[in-house]
Amino acid sequence: MSKAAKSNALHLAILALLFALFFVLPAYHVGAFSRIMVLAIYAMGFNLLFGYTGLLSLGHAMFFAAGMYGFGLGISQAGFSVAPAFLTGIIAASVLALVVGYLALRTAGVAFMIVTLMFAQTVYLVILYFGEYTRGDEGFVIQSAQRVFFGIDLTTETARYFTAFVLFAICFLWAAKLIQMPFGKRLVAIRENEERARMLGYHTDSYKLRALVVSGAFSGIAGASYALLFGYVGASFSTVQYSIFPLLWVLLGGAGTTIGPLIGVIFMFYLIDISSSYTTAYMLIAGVVLVLLTLFAPQGLAGTLRKRVFPWLP
């Protein structure tokens, strides 16, 4: 079996597994996996920029929030139904990524991290400033009646799970396809040696900007999905904490791997979920685990698997 065939089989197997989990998992874990799949979309978006392009953003929560508020305000202020509101969320995140990228990509390395962090803080403060519409730090609820898509009530556990599944599947396969395309390979080339890629004739600035826009769009899809499926829009999703989370997920799961973000989100979700039942120092546990993984599996779980067992892992 060729490397590409193995890769395709793996992705389809993961989707089949996620599909089947709905029928075997207890109710709590069905809800947990609905959330995990949404957050994994966010992690995949971050991974496209960090894992494949080598750009470390510390402000990705702004794109998640843009998708969330684009959707939420589309519903609450513009009176949109689910589909146009969802599209508004994606467009808001993409346009924000385009603007931020145009400015922030003039910097590199640590400066890029700081600039993205500052932009995210600006977005957070803008949300608070326009509290009349956004309800500031409190946020607002998307009512159940507003979360109906072509007659399907998305507040039921079944509809929520399979909506999350479909959105995840589209993004998962899209990301996998993207990195196999010449576009994805050029991103990897930029990550490995930007000077060399430029010398080969690639307009690296353009590719980085496109990568950021795609990454922002993924994050926006995740933010809009969260608001749609869990009924809440809030400023806390634009704070630094939610910019750090995708970094942790991707580092734990494996940067530059297609399955790493999903693994990272599952690992981190249950690490916090279980450890918080025993101690209030659960983030310390998460930190220790991250340090240990960095020491003993610096390429993350999927990255280590690729290195030691499955070299074909995409």
Next chain:
Amino acid sequence: MPNEIKKTSKINRRSALLGLGTSAGVLATAGILPGSLGFAQAQSSAPIKIGFQKHATGIGAAYGRWYGATTDAAVKRINDNGGINGRPVEVVVEDDGTDPGRGAEVLEKFANQHNCDVAFGTLFSHVVIGSAPRAGELKLPYFVVSEGHHVASGGLNRYTLQPGITDVKSQVISMAPFVADNLGKKVTMIFPDFAFGHDHRDFFSAAIEAQGGEVVAKIAIPPTETTFTRYFPSIPRETEVIYHVMVGPAVLTFVKELGEFFGPNRPELFGFIDSLEAVDIRSSGLEFLEGSYFWEGMPRHVQADQADYEKAYRAAVGVNERGASVDDEADVSTYAHMFGCWETLNIIKAGMESADYQGPQDRTKLIEAVEAMTDMPASEDHPQGDKVFNGKTHQTFGKQYISKVTDGRLVVEHTASIEDGRYEDEVDYTTQSF
């Protein structure tokens, strides 16, 4: 062979268990056995499980700790008095990190993993608002102790109730008559530039105008601000009262800088104790507050006319006469808010007993029973004072206290009546289906 043994044996495993169970039942009925076995007279002796959504970490941790202590004390009292419908109460604690995302996950754990009967205890508004949609979807009664206006505003759902603490709108509008009559009619408001501050700005502005006063300046402080002196020149000279509701770790700096700016010739000061919950009013830098006024949900310091029920409550939650832990004077409680946990748990008990609650299948009966409640007289169940619950808006209304800082003590100067805090209904949750 086994059959023969079974026939000849006088005491097998089943009969032994049956005998033990019967004996325990008889003893429990007679009230001889202590602890949980003493609840066995109920149809089911399985505990009533109450999920406590606790701010154990994050910005709400100081509140969470005292909400936890109050919850433990209230549950101990309920269990000592026979539990709910003869069943013991068990509190399942989950930390929400004072985060709305985690808050929603915690409700899922309560409903689907711990099989809790109800969820309760949330304070911070954004956690309540982030969690409430899931409570509605999970059909889990969600009793919040938040004081936010989000319940009564109609933004949530039928499964979310706030019966144990008044909301910010009621608190703010009930202050306006006292401020206008006693402190002055020209008010400058200083508030944090986010939803909590905006609620104060909007509700108080309207309320003081209704009293013939006016807000002469509204000074919004950005949430990231750590120093405040540059805002004070914006306070108009005509100001008679400064109304401040700053919260967060920078509040001590705020008060200190306000004192340095005005010196001894300051306008009257009126604030919400939210700013100084869990902070000793005698702390260094707070001397400037001497002679100023505060709203208190429940008076932190023991008053001269202390009622017996307040005394009993204070002892039960382990708080001394200055509102600090009896074990550590430096550990000041969140006394103005935490009574809400105590009262809410007693309301849950009353609601379950009224509805003859047996299990999750009776959750809607529980909500209807609470919705039917109205008067809640001051008592050991309601030590903060009299209350009237509005079943339509799922919001309680109660007395409010205005205290003056006098020789480092908070002395109640005025008690606002329940009527002072009433406002028109903004929602009727009872019209929503379950």
